[in-house]
C-alpha cells in the first residue's frame with residue numbers, strides 16, 4: 001500500500017493550525033508539524049497539544065526562520081536547540097527531524113544539527129496567489145509512495161485548508177495511507193541518514209545532495 005506524509009511548516013497559530021487539525025481529525029489521519037519556536041505562545045501551544053493528542057508529530061523548523069546557511073555555527077546550534085527545548089516542554093518528546101527554513105542548507109548545518117533533514121514535495125503554497133485548485137493539482141500530479149508533502153499552516157493560508165479538503169479524499173481513493181514522518185521511515189524500512197535531505201524516504205543517494 002502506498003504511504004504518504006503530509007507535513008505543515010511555520011505554525012503554530014490559532015487561525016489555520018486548528019482548521020488543519022479539524023480536517024485531519026475528520027479524515028482520521030495524522031500529519032507532522034514543523035514549528036517555528038517564536039510562534040509558540042500559551043494559546044498556540046494548545047494547538048500543539050491537540051495535534052499530539054490526535055497522533056500527529058511535532059518537529060523542528062528553527063526559532064526565527066532565518067536563512068541558516070548564512071549563520072555562524074553558534075547561531076545554527078542556538079536556532080535548533082532552543083526550538084527543540086520548546087517542543088520538549090510542550091510535548092515531552094524530543095524532535096528527530098529538521099526542516100531547514102526556506103530549504104537553505106550548508107555543510108555547517110549538516111555538521112552541527114543532529115537531526116534528519118527533511119525537504120518534501122511542495123506546491124508553492126507559501127505563495128498567496130497560488131490558488132487552492134493549483135495546490136490540489138500539483139500535489140495530486142506529483143504524489144508518490146514514500147513521499148513527504150511540504151505544506152504550510154501559516155496563519156493566512158486558507159487556500160491550503162481548502163486544498164486539503166480535496167487532496168486527502170483523493171489520495172485515499174488512490175489507496176494511500178497517511179503517516180507521520182517518523183512513521184513513514186519505519187513503514188518503508190528506511191533508516192534516516194545524516195547528511196541527506198529527504199523529499200521521499202525511498203530516494204537514492206543521488207537525490208539528496210545540497
Ligand SMILES: [Zn+2]
Nearest residue numbers: 009010101102
Ligand atoms: Zn518555513
